[in-house]
Amino acid sequence: MNALNQIILEGNVTVEPAVRELKTGRHVCTLPIAVNRKYKNADGQNTDEVSYFDVETFGSLADTCAKWCPKGRGVRVVGRLKQDRWKDDDGKTHSKVHVIAEHIEFKPYFKKNEKGEEVSDSSGPSSAAAGKTEPSKEQKIAMLAEAAAAAQSEQEANDIAF
Numbered sequence: 001m002n003a004l005n006q007i008i009l010e011g012n013v014t015v016e017p018a019v020r021e022l023k024t025g026r027h028v029c030t031l032p033i034a035v036n037r038k039y040k041n042a043d044g045q046n047t048d049e050v051s052y053f054d055v056e057t058f059g060s061l062a063d064t065c066a067k068w069c070p071k072g073r074g075v076r077v078v079g080r081l082k083q084d085r086w087k088d089d090d091g092k093t094h095s096k097v098h099v100i101a102e103h104i105e106f107k108p109y110f111k112k113n114e115k116g117e118e119v120s121d122s123s124g125p126s127s128a129a130a131g132k133t134e135p136s137k138e139q140k141i142a143m144l145a146e147a148a149a150a151a152q153s154e155q156e157a158n159d160i161a162f
Contacts, residue, residue: 007099009053010076010107011035019066029062031055031069031101033077054098055079060150065104068143074107104147 011033018030037049055077057065069075079101087093 005080006078007081008076008078009033009035009055009099011053011074013069013071013073013075014052016071017066017069019062026059027062027066029057029065029069031057031065031075033075054096055101055104056082056098057101057104060153061101061104061147064143064147064150065101068106068147069104070109073109076105076107077101078103106143106147 014032014034020028020030022028032052032054035051035053037051039047039049041047055075077099079099081097082100083095083097085093085095
């Protein structure tokens with residue numbers, strides 16, 4: 001029986017996505033995200049806590065994320081945790097946990113105005129390539145459809161493999 005391994009994170013991309021190609025020709029996109037948490041500590045003071053996670057996407061979902069996830073964009077990630085373990089040259093064991101994304105939702109892209117207020121950025125980048133403008137409604141729908149299709153094809157590929 002498989003144990004439950006699912007995680008949902010909502011945060012902001014902290015660095016432009018990195019895409020690499022595996023030996024099999026499949027693409028992998030790494031999205032580092034920051035997740036903020038606000039709470040009151042024992043003294044009653046408001047406290048901010050930030051956690052950083054490396055999120056990996058594969059195949060067509062990786063291509064979609066590379067295209068639509070610039071630094072600063074908010075994302076909601078549904079996926080699973082994966083632990084990598086290795087030994088270095090000295091024989092010391094290391095471990096790293098990262099998130100394997102199975103579904104990603106793209107949040108609107110925001111920037112701060114002169115007063116420090118967050119506003120929707122209609123001129124800011126909407127992809128990893130600088131200088132692009134905010135997508136139109138039709139482009140957003142196409143983007144969501146592309147992400148959904150990528151997630152569906154990844155799921156079907158995983159179902160066939162087992």
